[in-house]
Every structure is written in structure tokens, then in C-alpha cells.
Amino acid sequence: MEKEILKNSNEQLKKFAMIVNGDKPMRKVKPEEKLKAGVDLGTSSIVLTVLDSKNRIVYGAYEYDHAVQDGIVVNFMESVNILRRLKEKAEKVLGCELKTACGAIPPKTGEKSAKVVANVIEETGMICTGIEDEPTAAAKFLRLVNGTVVDIGGGTTGISVFKNNKLIHVIDEATGGFHMTLVLGGRYKIKNDEAEQLKRDKDKEAEVYAVIKPVVEKMAAIVQNMGAEVIDPVIVVGGATNFTEFTNTFSKTLKRKVYKPLYPQFVTPLGIAMFDD
CATH class of the missing domain: 3.30.420.40 (ATPase, nucleotide binding domain)
Known part of the structure; x- marks a missing residue:
């Protein structure tokens, strides 16, 4: 059973790696299509992922950063600027606007940390639909x-x-x-x-x-x-x-x-x- 779980996951991860490295979407996005976005503000990089309504991979991009330490945002504006660049890049490639996104924080880092992540997302013009803990997202x-x-x-x-x-x-x-x-x-x-x-x-x-x-x-x-x-x-x-x-x-x-x-x-x-x- 464990191998079957990883088999399905690995197929998806290979697709996503190809998208990130090739900077091309998995497919063309239809006008007004509902897209789902995820924002991972990591210590070494910030990753933006885009899925369709059925959780199929559409696009992704990342950029290395120094704005987060031990899972906590320590440079708010750097995080915002990086995420804004990733969002603009995604919208240009996809030909549509990303309107919402979900974020995440390490477990038990508190409401203050969650609020900061939500603020980073919303500073880029997206509505933050929620903040999850990272292992649960995984x-x-x-x-x-x-x-x-x-x-x-x-x-x-x-x-x-x-x-x-x-x-x-x-x-x-x-x-x-x-x-x-x-x-x-x-x-x-x-x-x-x-x-x-x-x-x-x-x-x-x-x-x-x-x-x-x-x-x-x-x-x-x-x-x-x-x-x-x-x-x-x-x-x-x-x-x-x-x-x-x-x-x-x-x-x-x-x-x-x-x-x-x-x-x-x-x-x-x-x-x-x-x-x-």
C-alpha cells in the first residue's frame, strides 16, 4: 500500500518538476476556469503552485529567499516581493489572474505566524482562503x-x-x-x-x-x-x-x-x- 501511495505521488511530482524546470504550464487554461493556488513560504525558497478544481497540476514556480527563518517570516516585504513576482509570472504564463491562495506554517507556530503568512498572500492581491500546517498539507x-x-x-x-x-x-x-x-x-x-x-x-x-x-x-x-x-x-x-x-x-x-x-x-x-x- 505504501508503494502505491508513492507511485501516484511520484508521477505527479515528476510532472510538476518538469513544469518548474521548463517554465511551461501543464495545459492551456480555459477562460474563467477555477484555479487553486498554494503558497509555501520556506526558509530557503518560496514556492507557488497552481492546480485546477480537480487538484490536477497546472503550473508552478519558485524563487530562493532569505525572508524566512525557522518557519517564521522575518522579512515581510522581501516575502511579498518574491511572491508578487511569482504570481505575475504565473499569470503571464497562464493568461489569467490568480484570485485566491492558501498558505501554510510549521505546526504549533501560532496564530501570529499564520496571520503574517496570510498578510503576505493578500499583499499580492490574492485572497487568502486559509492557513494549514505543513505536514498536514503534505x-x-x-x-x-x-x-x-x-x-x-x-x-x-x-x-x-x-x-x-x-x-x-x-x-x-x-x-x-x-x-x-x-x-x-x-x-x-x-x-x-x-x-x-x-x-x-x-x-x-x-x-x-x-x-x-x-x-x-x-x-x-x-x-x-x-x-x-x-x-x-x-x-x-x-x-x-x-x-x-x-x-x-x-x-x-x-x-x-x-x-x-x-x-x-x-x-x-x-x-x-x-x-x-
Whole structure:
């Protein structure tokens, strides 16, 4: 069953990656067609996703940013400007206006954080239809009825446990991809921007992963400490999981099978858009 869930998700994620990299919509949009948009204000990037009324992928774009730290917007205007550029780009490609969007925040970051995200969305001219928590958005895209989603972003690790399609437990810890960057910066005595680029260099992945592996083990230990509350399957998502050995490390620490979709950085953004009703 777990493989079937990922099979469906992986097919959609491959399509979305092609759209993002090719900057072309999946299909032409009909005049006055109802579109759904999702906004993921991440620590390392801001992603805009566009779906149709049946949750089929239409378009997507992203831009790297420094406007969010540990899941919290710290530079309001930079977030607004980036999202406005993404929105204008999407509208030009699609030939229509994006009128509404849903946003998301890490679990338990509070109403204030949710309000800031909503304000960013509405500053671009879209109506914010809601703010979801990130792992719940990921689970919706994955169509997960029972299981545990571990959403590892740039600043936080959010864990949501689902049983019979209901959220029964959620936690959030301040550790993520940015902490990997800090470890790399300390190890090589380089600035954070240089460390971030090093982290993304696929040619140096083996060397980089050897340095940041303890951070991954710490993330897995957070899940392990939940004990019997964890329900299989365990699925990891988020940009910080984009290392070949990530799931192997997670599995060894948890002593259970761990799954990761293709292009895990796009799972949550796509799930967010599904809530835009």
C-alpha cells in the first residue's frame, strides 16, 4: 500500500518538476476556469503552485529567499516581493489572474505566524482562503490515511501522525536544512551563503553528507522519541531530505522502513494548494 501511495505521488511530482524546470504550464487554461493556488513560504525558497478544481497540476514556480527563518517570516516585504513576482509570472504564463491562495506554517507556530503568512498572500492581491500546517498539507497530497509525515524544511522539522484520515498528534522542532548549513559553515569555516551552495552541490554530496549526517540522525531521534505514537508508513518530505543516503540514515535510527517521494521539496507546496477552496 505504501508503494502505491508513492507511485501516484511520484508521477505527479515528476510532472510538476518538469513544469518548474521548463517554465511551461501543464495545459492551456480555459477562460474563467477555477484555479487553486498554494503558497509555501520556506526558509530557503518560496514556492507557488497552481492546480485546477480537480487538484490536477497546472503550473508552478519558485524563487530562493532569505525572508524566512525557522518557519517564521522575518522579512515581510522581501516575502511579498518574491511572491508578487511569482504570481505575475504565473499569470503571464497562464493568461489569467490568480484570485485566491492558501498558505501554510510549521505546526504549533501560532496564530501570529499564520496571520503574517496570510498578510503576505493578500499583499499580492490574492485572497487568502486559509492557513494549514505543513505536514498536514503534505499528507493531503500523499493521500495518506494512516501513517506519519515528517516534513523537514529549512528551519523546522514538523511531524504529523494520522489515523483513519484524522490528525491525532503533531509536534514541531527547530531543526532543519539551515542547521545543516550551519554545521557545514563551521566545518569548512565559510559563510552561510557559501555553505548553502556547497550543500546543494550534487558533485560533493558524499563529502557534504558525511559532515551533516549527525543532524539527520538528530531529526530521526525526534521521531524515535515519539515511541508508540508513530504509525507506519513513515514518509519524509521537504527540501532538506534531498540526499541519497537520507532515508537509510533515518531508517537505521528509527529501526523501521522510511519512505521518501521523488522531489520531496514539492510535496508540501502541492498539498497546500489542494486546500484552496
